[in-house]
Amino acid sequence: MTPATSAVDTAPKTYAWEVRATGLSVRAGRRKLAVDGLDLALGTGTHGLLGPNGAGKTTLIRALATVLRPAAGSLELLGTPVGAMGDHRALRRRIGYLPQEFGYYKRFTVREFVEYMAWLKEVPKADIPAAVQRAVERVGLADRADHRMKTLSGGMVRRAGIAQAIVNDPTVLLLDEPTVGLDPAQRLRLRELLQELGREACVIVSTHLVEDVAAACSDVVLFADGRLVFQGTPEALAAAGGPEHPGDSPLERGYSALLSNSAQPGGTW
Structure with missing residues (x-):
């Protein structure tokens, strides 16, 4: 791939929704329908994608990243249809x-890794050094920027992964289990960063940790068996449960209640 030699169009654009899915179905592998008839619209803000293991969260994130293409229905990102055919390079410049x-060359330093990813995303060459420095600072790795990736702890590697995701200042940011391997202090800092990023971008955070959603997200999307169970505020999720439902917090009890109801015959999705 040849890096861009001219500035990418960064003029502000207005979209009704950054992400819109209508009747979206996506396969994981040849046969399994991991996302099944999804209707979803997401705009600027920090959205928590919750659900148990195997719910289809990763498949949905991969479809939003244009790694997987829809098997049925429609998907639009930033006003651009994502189909089975087509070149989505211009769209991917706007996605983190x-x-x-994720893979990386172990002999790369953190800076070299994030620089390389910025190049792949066609960030203008003149902008790369400043973009990389800002990204590593935002994830708390400025003091490790010139350390080799192979010397980092698992949590630091995860933070380097977050840095590469945000180096192009994406309009849509997709994070699949970003808190894995982070210690409590790092998770708190990440939550603050997610809130900050959500003021100007559509940030979608896939997780099974309810407390991360409660702390960082203004909107919750609850997913089970490839279908939408609930979309609303954390407060509305908490209100869905009661003391009879399992969980250590109102949010966990609401989560349990909605999943239990969706599994019942005739339960609403």
């Missing part, structure tokens, strides 16, 4: 993506 697992 942290998968659960």
Whole structure:
């Protein structure tokens, strides 16, 4: 890929929704339908994508990252349809993506890794040094920027992954289990960063940790068996449960109540 030699169009654009899915179905592998008939609209803000393991969260995130294409229905990102065919390079310049697992050259320093990812995302060459420095500072790795990736702890590698996801100042930021491996202090800082980023971008955080959503997100999307169970504020999620439902907090009890109801015959999604 040849890096861009001219500035990417950064003029502000207004979208009804940064993400809109209508009847969206996505397969994980050849047969399994991991996302099944999803209707969803997300705008600027920090959105928590909650659900148990196997709910389809990662498949949905990969579809939003244009890694997977829809099997049925429609998906629009930043006003651009995402289909089975087509070149989505221009769209990907506006997206930041942290998968659960990501590859890197172990001999790269943190700075070199984030620089390389900025180059792949076609950040203008003249802008890369400042963009990289800002990204590593925002994830608390400025003092490790010139350390090799192979010397980092698991939590630091995760933070380097977050830095590469935000180096291009994305309009849509997709983070799949970003708090894995982070210690409590680092999780608190990440929550603050997510709130900050959500003021100007559509940030989607996939997690199974209810407390992360409560602390960082203004909107909750609850997902189970490939379908939408609930979308609303953390307060509305908490109000869905009662003392009879399992959980150590009102949010966990609301989460349990909605999942239990969706699993019942005739339960609403």
